[in-house]
Amino acid sequence: MDKVISSAAEAVADIPSGATLTVGGFGLCGIPSVLINALLEAGVSDLEVVSNNAGVDDWGLGLLLGAGRLRRVVASYVGENKEFARQYLSGDLEVELTPQGTLAERMRAGGSGIAAFYTRTGVGTQVAQGGLPWKYDDAGNVIKTSPEKPVMTFETPEGEREFVLEEAIVADFGIIRAWKGDRHGNLLFKDSARNFNPLAAMAGQITIAEVEELVEPGEIPPNDVHLPGVYVHRVVPLTPEQAADKRIEKRTVR
Template sequence: MADAPVALVTGGAGFIGSAIVQRLEETGHRVAVLDREGDYAVDLADEQSVRDVARRVLSEFGRCDVIVHAAASFALASLTDLDVDLLRQVMAVNVEAPMWLLQELSPGMVEQGHGRVVFIVSDTYFNPPPVPEMLPYVMSKGALIGAARSLAKTLGSDGITVNCVAPGMTPPPGGGMGADMAEVEERLVEDVRRRQAVPRSLVPDDVAHLVAFLVRPEAEMLTGQTLCPDGMSIAVGGFGVAGVPWSLVSALGDQGARGLTIVTNNCGVNDAGLALLLRAGRIDRVIASYIGTNREFARQYLEGLIEVELAPQGTLAERLRAGGAGLAAFYTPTGVGTMVAEGGLPRRFGPAGEVLEASPPKEVRRFRRSGVEQDFVLEEAISTDFAFVRATLADRHGNAVFHASARNFNPDVAMAGRITVVEAERIVDAGSLDPDSVHLPGIFVQRVVQAAGAVH
């Protein structure tokens, strides 16, 4: 164990922190748990205390490979009640403490040529809840997200990745955030129910699995990102078994995210690809063009376990492309006069087979086309948090080439993702590809990884 990687976890005695500690230990890390009490007791609001414990970790372990900042100050104050002392306390624990740790520990990471830094932030920065008293907390988490993006650029050349994990509502095990937080918790839960199509509170293991994924060597392509362990939307390329990003889907399975919204032509095939995530209960919602012969997909849809939005195949492709082109919506004649336009397509069934949710009616307008008036239905564009794509060949800038029918949905999927990852069967240096042979320009791609295993 002397050569095992060393991880330092702040807030390691808390309900999220302890889950992270356990997961890291299970994956072979030696872990120093920093908290208010214990072997590495620390006052995170005190700079000297933080620096002293960081130096002690280096002295006892000889190195530090991973820093996870899971501690947080959750003091409440609205704008009218906010005072400087409270704000300084929150910022010291939530933002300044990890910077002090990095000042002490990052030189060693630079020297050894690798390191992983993960900040536990909050999705309240992206989806501010109607709780004015959370202002100091939201401010501090937003500052930490900005710091991660900046540090990722300055430390990336030294092999150090810096990412954030942004959990949603994660109540402590056993229920409740404490009597003094009961009213705030009630408003947060109501906000989650309002925003999510499939409401589900996180559990600490969801966060721990994502942290464990980010500190793996295979995650070196991710830095400067803020990942949500629950409820992410992911567009996935492929048609049947052609052009499917098998390696990325498999890595997603290892990573542990739940409550996923998947946008794809068909949600995998029996016992392969996305079907494995379905079987594991990791997908809550699917936007697809057909169910096909995927028995697991059909079963979960008919039993009300997942929500399914079916779209005509060409419409689905154009919705993805439109999202990448910056369009909000477009008109198409496809679906006019059917339930696609008029509404009523079942999206979620109940336990007795009753329709709990159906597609709403869409706007239909008449346009003159080729001298003839015709009805067109309004279809909204699709943009997703991530996009997974399979390419035959890609350069290190993300320019990609697809093989024959494996091209299918992949270019449109790539355009729709805010973060697009291409897995390529072969990766070449920039400038190696003939520009006329490129099917997907690298401007749409943020990461390129080597495809693992056999070529499908």
């Protein structure tokens, strides 16, 4: 039951090139920065990443992106990363943009054993109708687009309404960050870091969690556990310096 791994490098050592990863965090809040750096140092490439966004140019997933390690990204927001835009528009990166709530539910469904679900989000748009540019060539021509998705009509309290079918996401590995965690993998997240981290953990067939504070089993009251250890396979305790190394996208002063 003890899932603690002594180092991030050891925890990610079996992640191969070509793997699919779900990555927790929102913006730069709650991202598994230590595990991302370990992947960078390990030299793995050709990765497909599912994450709310792709970090910034010099931090988070932006480091893997800048090193040319990503081949495909499934995300909902990418506006803070100039290198992301450059690679996407020049044909170096395939991008599947997904509505944020839909992305969250696709990961939750994958972790819950649900193959697909119907949602109102995207009905009547290219999300459902297809044609969103997924990949360009080096001349700026679209060479791959999103497919059309099945749409069905269901009876609702408001009458008959259309819903689009979205498929669940299951990744080879999930990498996340938690505020507290015990040796059994039970995790607790703090504030905004709770939004995508539990979902990314659920969707990973093997999930690795870096934790800012490691506690013993039983120290987290059962009612306070945000993510049960059944979803977590490896726990990497951070040093105080690693736990304190947090960045924000933009600093605003008066």
